Amino acid sequence: MPIRSLSVEKIRNISALSFEPSERINIIYGANGSGKTSLLESLHFLGLTRSFRTNQFRYLISASESQSLVFSTIDAMGNGQVKPLGVSRDVSGEVNIRYGGNSIDLSELAGLIPLQLINTDTFELLEGSPATRRQFVDWGAFHSETAFIQLWRAFKRVLQQRNSLLKCGKIDPVLRQIWDQEFILYAEQLTSMRQRYIDLLMPDFEEILLRLVGDLAITLKFSAGWDKKRPLDELLSENLLRDLKQGFTSIGPQRADLKVKSEGVSAAERLSRGQKKLVVSALKLAQGALFHRLSNRPCVYLIDDLPSELDERHSRLFCEFLEQTNNQCFITCVEPDALSRFWKADTAVAYFNIEAGQLVQTH
Numbered sequence: 338m339p340i341r342s343l344s345v346e347k348i349r350n351i352s353a354l355s356f357e358p359s360e361r362i363n364i365i366y367g368a369n370g371s372g373k374t375s376l377l378e379s380l381h382f383l384g385l386t387r388s389f390r391t392n393q394f395r396y397l398i399s400a401s402e403s404q405s406l407v408f409s410t411i412d413a414m415g416n417g418q419v420k421p422l423g424v425s426r427d428v429s430g431e432v433n434i435r436y437g438g439n440s441i442d443l444s445e446l447a448g449l450i451p452l453q454l455i456n457t458d459t460f461e462l463l464e465g466s467p468a469t470r471r472q473f474v475d476w477g478a479f480h481s482e483t484a485f486i487q488l489w490r491a492f493k494r495v496l497q498q499r500n501s502l503l504k505c506g507k508i509d510p511v512l513r514q515i516w517d518q519e520f521i522l523y524a525e526q527l528t529s530m531r532q533r534y535i536d537l538l539m540p541d542f543e544e545i546l547l548r549l550v551g552d553l554a555i556t557l558k559f560s561a562g563w564d565k566k567r568p569l570d571e572l573l574s575e576n577l578l579r580d581l582k583q584g585f586t587s588i589g590p591q592r593a594d595l596k597v598k599s600e601g602v603s604a605a606e607r608l609s610r611g612q613k614k615l616v617v618s619a620l621k622l623a624q625g626a627l628f629h630r631l632s633n634r635p636c637v638y639l640i641d642d643l644p645s646e647l648d649e650r651h652s653r654l655f656c657e658f659l660e661q662t663n664n665q666c667f668i669t670c671v672e673p674d675a676l677s678r679f680w681k682a683d684t685a686v687a688y689f690n691i692e693a694g695q696l697v698q699t700h
């Protein structure tokens with residue numbers, strides 16, 4: 338199990354709490370405003386040094402405090418080697434990450450705790466901009482191919498250079514050729530990795546969707562960010578005048594998308610709220626299943642208010658599915674009874690009540 342113990346200090350209404358979670362299912366329940374989402378945010382902060390609710394970190398730090406801190410012991414590789422991991426961040430934005438006694442950077446941290454979040458904002462995966470879906474695809478490519486992060490950084494650097502040249506309004510043809518060659522090289526490699534990942538993910542997604550929703554016809558189609566039937570150098574040349582006018586590169590992996598459709602229509606337009614939640618959950622659960630198959634490591638799922646939008650049958654199916662995976666899950670709800678009857682007697686389920694930022698294990 339990834340997270341063995343957790344201590345949270347100065348995050349929203351949590352001044353200080355410590356607990357040892359179950360290796361499998363953790364139900365965090367409490368009234369509105371008690372701190373359930375803040376606890377999930379603390380776990381998200383531990384895995385990624387940021388909140389999923391705000392881009393402005395200072396709002397996460399408890400009022401009149403200057404720094405948030407989350408400390409844990411984790412078995413990152415699932416081999417029984419437990420090491421301390423601590424993450425702190427102060428009002429100025431300064432982040433400190435220590436793992437096993439050493440400072441590490443954000444990409445190393447992201448590799449330690451493979452986090453998956455399912456909350457009301459995850460509807461964005463269907464309804465939001467392509468950037469959200471690119472992030473989803475890149476999570477998978479990052480966790481399945483070690484070369485991905487270097488490649489992604491190299492591509493981003495080239496794109497920035499190309500865009501800053503375009504912003505000048507004219508571009509030396511020799512210089513353009515040099516940057517375009519690099520752009521094409523990284524664009525093709527990045528796109529192959531993303532496409533490979535989606536091809537791998539598809540069977541898991543279809544199987545999980547069938548279990549969670551039954552016969553809902555959903556198709557996933559990865560779109561590279563340019564017309565793949567034509568050479569990218571030709572398209573870059575064709576678009577040059579427009580790109581110079583706009584001051585940025587209009588085609589390439591930075592415009593990639595994952596089109597999710599139901600019976601040929603955008604899933605965002607066609608599906609009900611509950612169906613959307615199940616489709617998004619199936620996508621995220623498929624990522625966990627594939628990640629486990631490729632790395633033999635479980636994911637950590639943060640599921641805020643699992644019962645919302647779902648009827649009893651679908652909540653049950655969702656829980657049954659979670660039960661059969663080996664992920665470590667942190668699930669919030671207002672009433673524990675909403676979920677308690679769904680688990681088998683031998684599943685390791687721990688219940689924690691949170692009240693005004695204080696956590697107590699109840700059973």
Ligand SMILES: Nc1ncnc2c1ncn2[C@@H]1O[C@H](COP(=O)(O)OP(=O)(O)OP(=O)(O)O)[C@@H](O)[C@H]1O
Pocket residue numbers: 348349350351367368369370371372373374375376395396397398399400671
């Ligand atoms: N920076 C902060 N410092 C102190 N308290 C804060 C801060 N930010 C938010 N809060 C408070 O923390 C409390 C916990 O909020 P949280 O969203 O975690 O509750 P919740 O249990 O998830 O509630 P709900 O069921 O309504 O979603 C709220 O009362 C909120 O006003």
